Amino acid sequence: MKLLVVEDHHDLREAMIEMLADEFEVDGACDGDEGLFLAQQNIYDAIILDVMLPGIDGFSIVRRLREDGIETPVLFLTARDSLEDRVKGLDFGGDDYLVKPFQSPELKARLRALLRRSGALTTKQTIRYRGIELFGKEKGVVVDGQPLKLTSKQYELLEYLVHNQGVILTKEQIFDRIWGFDSDTTIAIVEVFVHQLRKKLEPFGYHADIQTVRGIGYMLVREQE
Incomplete structure (x- = not known):
């Protein structure tokens, strides 16, 4: 699975990419314009998106994506913990909200929950199509009961x-x-x-x-x- 992290703070962005790289393939963007461009490619399973960004802010990015019909799940990151901001982010089309500073286990847990709700991740990390089963952790494939x-x-x-x-x-x-x-x-x-x-x-x-x-x-x- 592939994630996009949009965060202008270099050290935090690189730390998130490093902590998630053991489970996901992760791209990073350092400002709103780059983040919007990458997100519009619609190739990600989820986006971790800072609210306050140089250029286009996180709320505007999500609004643009939803207007374009792109429903990639979005986890907002923000240093502001006001109810108004949380409601605004969710109303614009965000899926969850995490307040800075946060711990690595909480970020991963919220991300996994978000992916499960979207159908991109099951509790067993197994996806199916007809008689085809794909096992995410092992990258194994079984077709009609036979390994492929x-x-x-x-x-x-x-x-x-x-x-x-x-x-x-x-x-x-x-x-x-x-x-x-x-x-x-x-x-x-x-x-x-x-x-x-x-x-x-x-x-x-x-x-x-x-x-x-x-x-x-x-x-x-x-x-x-």
């Missing part, structure tokens, strides 16, 4: 498709999610890995569920019988 061996990137691609089943994902979204903005490879790698994943799923009959949306990208949806 995938590379790390193949697993991440399948996981991203399963999390977004029925949703069209652009090639750009897939590339940014799996390989990242600063990758040395090109977007053509997406087609290669989709082809590889289809070949792995073909013996089980699930390959056709990864449908090509011409000129846009891909969507995981059950083939019409």
